[in-house]
Amino acid sequence: MTTAPVSSTLELSTLKINADRLNGTIHETATFGAALRFGPGPTETGMARLALDDNDALVRQYFVKEAKELGCKVTVDQLGNIFAVRPGRRAGAPTAMGSHLDTQPTGGRYDGILGVLSGLEVLRTIHEANLTTEFPIAVIDWTNEEGARFPKSVVSSGVWAGELELEEAWSLADINDPSKTMKSELARIGFLGETPCSYEAMPLGAHFELHIEQGPILEQSSKLVGVVLGAQAYRWYTVDVYGRDCHTGSTPFGARSDAMLCAAQCIVASNKLAKEFGALASTGILTLEPGSTNVCPSHVRFSLDIRHPSTAELHRLCDALQEEMTRIGSKECEIGCKVRTTLDRDSAAAVFHDDAIIAVRASAASATSADKIEEMYSGAAHDSCPVSMRVPTAMIFVPSKDGVSHNPVEYTSPEECALGAQVLLHAVLNYDKMRTA
Numbered sequence: 001m002t003t004a005p006v007s008s009t010l011e012l013s014t015l016k017i018n019a020d021r022l023n024g025t026i027h028e029t030a031t032f033g034a035a036l037r038f039g040p041g042p043t044e045t046g047m048a049r050l051a052l053d054d055n056d057a058l059v060r061q062y063f064v065k066e067a068k069e070l071g072c073k074v075t076v077d078q079l080g081n082i083f084a085v086r087p088g089r090r091a092g093a094p095t096a097m098g099s100h101l102d103t104q105p106t107g108g109r110y111d112g113i114l115g116v117l118s119g120l121e122v123l124r125t126i127h128e129a130n131l132t133t134e135f136p137i138a139v140i141d142w143t144n145e146e147g148a149r150f151p152k153s154v155v156s157s158g159v160w161a162g163e164l165e166l167e168e169a170w171s172l173a174d175i176n177d178p179s180k181t182m183k184s185e186l187a188r189i190g191f192l193g194e195t196p197c198s199y200e201a202m203p204l205g206a207h208f209e210l211h212i213e214q215g216p217i218l219e220q221s222s223k224l225v226g227v228v229l230g231a232q233a234y235r236w237y238t239v240d241v242y243g244r245d246c247h248t249g250s251t252p253f254g255a256r257s258d259a260m261l262c263a264a265q266c267i268v269a270s271n272k273l274a275k276e277f278g279a280l281a282s283t284g285i286l287t288l289e290p291g292s293t294n295v296c297p298s299h300v301r302f303s304l305d306i307r308h309p310s311t312a313e314l315h316r317l318c319d320a321l322q323e324e325m326t327r328i329g330s331k332e333c334e335i336g337c338k339v340r341t342t343l344d345r346d347s348a349a350a351v352f353h354d355d356a357i358i359a360v361r362a363s364a365a366s367a368t369s370a371d372k373i374e375e376m377y378s379g380a381a382h383d384s385c386p387v388s389m390r391v392p393t394a395m396i397f398v399p400s401k402d403g404v405s406h407n408p409v410e411y412t413s414p415e416e417c418a419l420g421a422q423v424l425l426h427a428v429l430n431y432d433k434m435r436t437a
Contacts, residue, residue, distance in 0.1 A: 016125070056102055095133075205435060230349060248295065286300065398419065
């Protein structure tokens with residue numbers, strides 16, 4: 001895409017999102033999956049709205065209804081990604097705002113949700129102003145960003161970008177009920193679309209995503225807006241450790257092949273090596289067999305999530321960890337265990353597009369003072385990461401109280417949400433003016 005210089009936005013400076021309406025929409029739609037109450041107030045609950053469950057179906061239906069009332073054409077693709085497109089003066093791929101409406105099992109009201117509902121608020125604001133953009137504008141709900149129910153994160157945006165195969169995504173099984181797959185649940189809730197899940201079938205002109213930071217940097221530095229330049233690389237692994245079950249009372253240490261002991265040492269090693277490489281490593285899922293107090297486990301399975309700002313350094317760390325876990329299995333666990341790793345997700349570091357970043361930077365500068373803006377990288381993966389492989393992309397962060405996310409108490413104030421949505425509005429309008437095709 002070729003671009004012209006950013007034109008003045010003075011004529012649009014009075015265009016403001018409705019902060020009260022945005023806040024109301026966030027809490028209204030939070031009734032679809034509200035859970036994990038932590039206080040007496042009406043909004044003091046977390047969220048448990050996993051991808052393609054009944055509550056996800058309800059919030060999707062709400063989104064489609066609201067978008068159609070704004071004159072949008074709504075398209076659902078083969079993975080349930082919802083594209084709500086408002087026409088512009090000229091035909092062409094839409095300038096999109098995208099994020100996700102699914103949550104973690106112990107999630108909050110803002111992660112992903114703020115991005116989609118702010119996009120909807122942007123469309124409402126444009127619609128009420130009777131403004132016709134040069135090119136179409138879209139809001140997207142990407143399916144199963146979290147990977148909490150179907151264990152691959154950013155899976156549907158990854159298929160759209162050509163990073164993952166459709167059949168692989170369709171076959172992902174519910175972690176609690178393997179009889180249910182992404183494809184079967186899409187069909188059950190009525191969101192198995194016919195449009196191919198592909199950047200070729202549903203092209204975009206650009207992609208902007210508003211998101212809570214999910215970390216402490218903005219709050220600790222007293223900043224209000226993060227202009228996100230990219231996101232760090234990550235890999236997800238499943239690690240299987242095989243030992244031999246035995247009686248805990250009659251088997252001396254020297255005769256044991258304790259899979260749990262081996263797994264524990266591998267997890268500790270991942271933490272140690274990650275610190276040496278300036279990376280992060282975490283285990284969030286662990287299961288074992290046979291699961292009896294007086295039997296040493298014969299099989300342990302655990303997850304590893306490993307992240308680094310550099311793709312090359314991430315690969316070096318993973319190679320070193322693989323060697324260390326093999327050594328632990330053969331040398332450190334009495335008579336030894338076998339350690340096998342399966343790579344589930346491999347996402348390179350994302351570098352966002354200069355033109356999209358310029359549009360965000362200009363919008364942030366018009367919405368708040370320069371000393372309240374931070375240029376930064378994302379520690380978490382987002383749908384914008386695979387999407388950035390195909391179209392100009394940028395992200396906007398707003399603060400997370402105490403840096404907390406993936407937690408019921410996750411919180412971003414109404415004023416911070418409104419500011420983020422305001423930056424999103426003018427970033428999209430800035431970019432729309434930059435486009436020549």
